[in-house]
Amino acid sequence: MQSLKQLAKKLKKETYAVYLASTDQRVPWYARILAGVTVAYAFSPIDLIPDFIPILGYLDDLIIVPLGIWLVLKMIPPEVLAECRQKAAAEIEPEKPINQVAAAIIVAISISFGILAAIWLKQIFKS
Known part of the structure; x- marks a missing residue:
């Protein structure tokens, strides 16, 4: 159970780092667009497959968001990604902001x- 919490926390930080990278001009335009779409989908209450559908409802969140983040991370220059990860780690609060x-x-x-x-x-x- 603890490793799932750590994985979720890491995914949250990576998602925020991707968001920060989407606003950085040093990131290629296509990576910024994919980053914006991925982050918007991650935080959107609207899913491709609604969550009330058993198993499939959560499966899209477990596949689409990590896959999008993975793709974006491959497109971001390493020095920019390192900066964004540092900012994300410094800015993320332990509790979900309201x-x-x-x-x-x-x-x-x-x-x-x-x-x-x-x-x-x-x-x-x-x-």
Whole structure:
């Protein structure tokens, strides 16, 4: 169990290092694009295969994200990657940071959809 936690922590640091590299001008443009897509997919709540599908739902996260990170790491110049890994190790907090702005946006969108659904249902049952 401890090795899984260490592996997850390493993947988190590598993902953040890839994010940092995606903003570095010394990294080739194609590597920055792939890095951005990989990081966006890693943190996106939307998956190619939804998580509620047994086994397959998590399989895409276990294959796509590490494969994308591996490919990007091969494209990043070694000196840039070393700098990004140092920055990632220094900046990552032991606990998951809470993004209150993102949470507020998600709540607002959910409430908006709820209101729209209620209005729509009211119109359907009214006629």
